[in-house]
Amino acid sequence: MITIKRYAAIDIGSNAMRLLVSNIVEQEGKETQFNKSSLVRVPIRLGQDVFTVGEISDENIERMIDAMKAYKLLMKVHKVEHYKACATSAMREADNNREIIEIIQREADIDIDIIDGKKEASIIASSDLKEYIATDKTYLYVDVGGGSTEFSLFSNGKIIASKSFKNGTVRMLNNMVNEIVWIEIEKWIKTHTASFDEITLIGSGGNINKLFKMTGKQQDKPLTFLGLNAQFSMLNKMTYDERIAELGLNPDRADVIIPATKIYLNAMKWSGARHLYVPKIGLSDGIVKAMYYGRI
Numbered sequence: 511m512i513t514i515k516r517y518a519a520i521d522i523g524s525n526a527m528r529l530l531v532s533n534i535v536e537q538e539g540k541e542t543q544f545n546k547s548s549l550v551r552v553p554i555r556l557g558q559d560v561f562t563v564g565e566i567s568d569e570n571i572e573r574m575i576d577a578m579k580a581y582k583l584l585m586k587v588h589k590v591e592h593y594k595a596c597a598t599s600a601m602r603e604a605d606n607n608r609e610i611i612e613i614i615q616r617e618a619d620i621d622i623d624i625i626d627g628k629k630e631a632s633i634i635a636s637s638d639l640k641e642y643i644a645t646d647k648t649y650l651y652v653d654v655g656g657g658s659t660e661f662s663l664f665s666n667g668k669i670i671a672s673k674s675f676k677n678g679t680v681r682m683l684n685n686m687v688n689e690i691v692w693i694e695i696e697k698w699i700k701t702h703t704a705s706f707d708e709i710t711l712i713g714s715g716g717n718i719n720k721l722f723k724m725t726g727k728q729q730d731k732p733l734t735f736l737g738l739n740a741q742f743s744m745l746n747k748m749t750y751d752e753r754i755a756e757l758g759l760n761p762d763r764a765d766v767i768i769p770a771t772k773i774y775l776n777a778m779k780w781s782g783a784r785h786l787y788v789p790k791i792g793l794s795d796g797i798v799k800a801m802y803y804g805r806i
Contacts, residue, residue: 512537516547518585519797520578520595522622524557524656524680525766526716527574529581530794531588534802544798547588551716552577553762556600557656557680565605571613578618594797594806595622598630599657599678623806627674631660633796633806634714648706650699652777653792654715654770656680661695661777663702671702679717682769692776699780711778711786717770720763722788732785735778742771 513536521528529550535543554573559566566574578595585593601607601624611622625633634653651662657678663671675695677687703709710732721741722733745753745768753764778786800806 515592515802516588516590517798517801518581518588518590518593519794519801520581520593520620520622521792521794521797522556522574522595522597522601523793524560524598524600524658524678525553525555525762526656527552527554527577528792528794529584530798531585531590532795532798534798542802544795544802548584549794550581550584553760555656555680555762556604557678558684560600560604561657561681561684561686564603566600566607566610571610574610575614575617578614578620582618582620592801593620594801595620596630596633596793596797597622597624598793599627599655599676600680602626603657627658627660628672630658630793631662631672631674632669633800634660634791634793647710648703648708649710649712650703650777650781650783651712651714652774654679654713654717654773656766659695659773661698665706673698677773679766679769679773682772683765696776696780699777703781709781709783711774711781711783713774713786713788714792715770716763716792717767718774718786718788719790720759720767721771724757729788729790732787734786735775735784738771738775738778738786742768742775745771 515534517532517534519530531548533545533547535545554570556566556570559570607624614620614622649664651664653660655678657680658674659677660674662669675691677691677695681687750764753759754761
């Protein structure tokens with residue numbers, strides 16, 4: 511007997527919004543499967559508003575409403591049974607976030623939960639990481655977003671430390687990450703990884719997925735520090751327009767990919783990690799699984 515359920519997750523990030531529709535396949539005697547049915551990404555850069563002027567602009571509120579109405583219709587077409595919409599760093603800090611939540615509830619009939627950095631890290635970390643984490647090794651999990659970066663340290667298959675920092679790609683583009691934040695991240699990573707002989711990085715987020723895809727590597731093969739540093743140098747030498755024209759990057763990816771790479775390189779340097787694995791996971795995957803298992 512096979513049962514198929516359809517769940518959806520809406521991830522309202524600082525750089526983009528995503529709708530993930532997932533088919534959940536239940537079969538007696540077998541592990542539940544989570545299969546991506548559809549992923550729709552809309553490049554609404556909320557962080558650009560919030561991190562510079564403190565609130566989301568009228569224009570972007572209208573774009574959010576339109577996107578949410580479209581998401582609502584897509585969920586209807588896919589016959590989605592349950593959904594969850596989670597907003598992260600930009601919405602957390604927007605002075606008009608409550609007003610926006612009310613407007614979207616009224617206009618698009620979608621309820622939005624604003625989650626804090628710790629909750630965000632735990633949702634992502636609980637997604638599919640167990641498949642990649644060997645119980646006898648130590649991993650630093652790094653999820654780089656537009657407004658914040660979440661770090662989680664795993665040892666013996668369990669989270670032993672987790673922290674969210676206000677250091678994301680959109681903030682960096684706007685020169686809104688001061689040296690103190692970098693010092694705090696360096697201190698946190700070095701303090702929590704010092705007692706372990708070998709650390710492996712696991713990265714998630716749209717930028718590291720794109721960087722990994724550009725290498726042509728198989729999914730189970732890692733990026734190396736030297737390889738990632740070479741990519742960083744190559745991207746840095748190109749203009750914004752060249753990254754779009756020659757590498758085929760989306761306009762809203764072609765600028766943030768450089769600060770994202772810097773965060774991953776620093777995380778590898780400060781933890782002493784030589785390898786970085788990039789599983790296809792993210793907040794939206796974590797939301798679906800957290801809903802299914804009753805964690806949110």
